[in-house]
Amino acid sequence: MNQEQMTGSQILLETLIAEGVDTIFGYPGGSIMPVYDKLYDYQDQLRHILVRHEQGAIHAAQGYARTKGFPGTVIVTSGPGATNVLTGVADAMVDSTPVVVIAGQVSSALLGTDAFQETDLIGMTNPITKSSYQIRKTEDIAWAVSRAYFIASTGRPGPVVLDFTKDAQVGKAAFKYEKCNFIRSYISKPVVDESKIDEAVKMLDASTRPFVVYGQGILQSGAEKELTDLLEKGDIPAGSTLLGLSALPSDNPHFKGMLGMHGSIASNVLSQQADLILAVGMRFDDRVTGKLDTYCKNAKVIHIDIDPSELGKNVPVDLGIVADAKDALSRIVAKMARKERKAWLNSDQHCNEVEMQKVIIPETQGTADTINPGEVVATVAEVCGQDAIILTDVGQNQMLGARYSRFKRSRSFISSGGLGTMGFGIPATIGAKVAALDRKVCLFVGDGGFQMTSQELGTIMQEQLGVKLVLLNNNWLGNVRQWQELFFKERYSATRMINPDFEKIAQAYGIGRVLVEKREDLRPAVERMFADDKPFILDVHITEANMVFPMVPPGKAVSEIMLNSTEWYK
Amino acid sequence: MEKEKHYIITTYTENQVGLLSTVAGLFTRRSINIDALRVFPSGIPGVHKFVVKTTTSEAKARAIVLNLEKKVDVIKSFCYVDNEDFNKELKEVADYIQERENNNN
Known part of the structure; x- marks a missing residue:
């Protein structure tokens, strides 16, 4: 191990490289200048994209993370630099996007004195991050940074904020890097309860009208193949949340479109007609369920999610499984019976015809x-x-x-x-x-x-x-x-x-x-x-007064669908 | 609306600066009052214990526990319905005070 003394800034950059970071979105400023100074020596290993406003840095990191499946990295200064990223941090939290924000902070001796560009970043980010941590000692940097990437990218991914004091940046310590892959108070990958998988298989096999609703969890666990296999083996139709889109190719015959307020008629109607809803890696957002007490009332609900607090949060579940989507789906696919449900799978023809005639053709083949x-x-x-x-x-x-x-x-x-x-x-x-x-x-x-x-x-x-x-x-x-x-x-x-x-x-x-x-x-x-x-x-x-349809108006059941300003789906 | 009851929520955490505001924040966000709070070393080295007494519905109390456990530095969280005797005891004291004041002796 390299016992050479390095500055905190260098330890930070060495740790980023060890974690596999190749790109940083950022904006320099007073409290982060030692890091930027060291970055000058690392230009060939770390690509720094200079944004024009810190909000741009965090959203760019989100776009990067969701494309690549690897945490986006943001470096900004303290005070306004840090507060400008808050919107994106909140966005990353609710959309489970892995990002690591490294913000400069005034020297630890000045903390709490209203020093120039000092803000309580930890206090502000606590409710909107998966984890936030203040680095006050040079010796803690490698540990804290590796831990941040581990937390951001595992379990239900999310944003991690590191508040990095200036004295820790300029202090010296030995570079002792050890990749973090365990935190005793944190479960990065839940152990699947096999008895629950058996129960899910039993419910699925007994169902005549199962419907899968899936979300971004499919993309994040890389469960695209397992999902496809499940739908094929059981002749099961499926609808996607907004963030789950592209997990299945658009021309997959099992894919019935997006769920919810402006989703496809088929997806919304099928979710109301189903006798079993299998929800995977999604969280029953109000834009998806419409009026909650009318949602999928005819169905039993199986909910698979890696976050235990999501199970039963909005929609009561008959069976909740805490699991990584890929893990759970592959076990279910292996055990479930091959079943033919062609009539059910193709029962959405009327929905599709109405949507085509009343919505899609008028919208995409305009004549005005x-x-x-x-x-x-x-x-x-x-x-x-x-x-x-x-x-x-x-x-x-x-x-x-x-x-x-x-x-x-x-x-x-x-x-x-x-x-x-x-x-x-x-x-x-x-x-x-x-x-x-x-x-x-x-x-x-x-x-x-x-x-x-x-x-x-x-x-x-x-x-x-x-x-x-x-x-x-x-x-x-x-x-x-x-x-x-x-x-x-x-x-x-x-x-x-x-x-x-x-x-x-x-x-x-x-x-x-x-x-x-x-x-x-x-x-x-x-x-x-x-x-x-x-x-x-x-x-x-474009047409000034254009409106998006179909639409499930707020407070309505998802089967109450407006086709345009005057007509409703029948 | 679900019936409100007293709950005792205990939480074991790593010894991390700022956790008190994290714990309190989870209650604040859901408009749940903390009736009583105690924080002390748990007896396990390096592990702190929070004990919160609160009045809410069972669903909300369970949600709080799950969201506490979601925090990276939280090790375990438990929820107990407050001991019925505890309330009886309280009422007994209140009645006793009332009686004393009424009799004024």
């Missing part, structure tokens, strides 16, 4: 003068061969991006689900592209969300990242506008936007941009966008 956002999403899916990594911001662009994108490969859809953070899109796209340079990476973003983090166009310019930003521009905060039209008597309070000249913005950053206003220009423009691997903004002026 203006372009519908759904047409844009569908065109992108077609042109990029259904094989791009698709990101969305939050709002209508997100729901349409989720509904009309098509996927062949896993880990190809990234969006801010639980927190619904507008402004997530542009920086997350940066992170996704950095993690997958060989893939097409495309964002759908509204004019509202675009302007929340458009400063990151500077990062895109500096790094020359070939990201494709599709701006669905209607001069409105579209999702809020939709709710105002439907539920607030058309009182459009503070949702109209006067927008800047996006042409000039793109020009200022040296980013290519094409404006599309006519339908016939759309496809050529999308083809032009994907013709090279350079950054590009596709500014599409």
Whole structure:
């Protein structure tokens, strides 16, 4: 073991490299300068992406983590640097994204004195992190950093914050690195109770109308194959949460679409008709269940999740299994009976016909003068061969991006689900592209969300990242506008936007941009966008009053579905 | 609404600075009052024990326990319905005081 004395900053960087980190998203400042100084010597081993605002760093790290399945790394300074990452930390917590945030802190002697750029970061991040820890001693750095990556990436993944005092950065100690893989108070991988697997198999075999609802847990445990095997062996239909999308290819015959408020009619109706719900790696969010006391009342519920506190939290379960999704599914697949349930599997034809006629065709094959956002999403899916990594911001662009994108490969859809953070899109796209340079990476973003983090166009310019930003521009905060039209008597309070000249913005950053206003220009423009691997903004002026359907209105059962402003699904 | 009862929630943790606010925060977020709190070394070297008395529903009490155990530095958490005798005892004392005051002797 290397017993050479190193500064705390060097120990930090050596530990990051030992943990497998290759990229850091960050922004320098007073309390983290010793680390940045040492980073100068490590430029060939650690790629540092200089963002334009710390919020950009954390969202980029999230996009990176979700593309790569490896924790994203953020380095920022104390005080405002640290508080600027809080939104992304909260987002990563609720969406179970592994990120490690290393924030500078004033010297330990100054803690609690209101020193320049001092904030109580541990106090602020406690409720929104999986773990937060203040490093005050140089000797603790290697241990604390390795522990942070272990916590962030195992179990139910999540954000870890390290508050790193300046005296620990400049102090000297021997570099003693030992990879953390055990913490006695923390279970990184639960032991599966085999008797519960047997019970699940029994319930599954006895069921005539089983329905699988799955979430991001499938992606995070790498259980795509096990899920596919289970559905095939039992002729079982399945619906995905927003974050579970791309775990199954879009053309898998068992895949019935997204669940919930703007999900497919089939997924929502099947979940109400099922006699057994098998939920895997998802958490029954209110956007998925609709009115809770009407949700899947005809079904027994088996819930598999790695987090024990999720079982029975929202939906009462008949059988709860604490397990890694891959582990549990592979055991169930091995024991379950091969069963034919073709009639049930294909019982969604009426749902699909209605959705096609009343929603999909009007949205994606528009005939009016203006372009519908759904047409844009569908065109992108077609042109990029259904094989791009698709990101969305939050709002209508997100729901349409989720509904009309098509996927062949896993880990190809990234969006801010639980927190619904507008402004997530542009920086997350940066992170996704950095993690997958060989893939097409495309964002759908509204004019509202675009302007929340458009400063990151500077990062895109500096790094020359070939990201494709599709701006669905209607001069409105579209999702809020939709709710105002439907539920607030058309009182459009503070949702109209006067927008800047996006042409000039793109020009200022040296980013290519094409404006599309006519339908016939759309496809050529999308083809032009994907013709090279350079950054590009596709500014599409879309139908102003466009609304996202189908819609399960808030407070309704998921089988009560609006097809448009006047018609309901029957 | 579910019936509220007294619960005693005990939690064994690593000796980590700041855990008190973590434990308290889990109650605060769910609008559950902490009626009484004690923190002391558990008897196992390096392990601290929190004892919280609270008034809430069983579902919420169980949720608190699961969320406490979710914290990385929490080792184990347990939940007990408060001893019925405890309440009887309290009522007895209250009645006794009332009686004393009424008789005023």
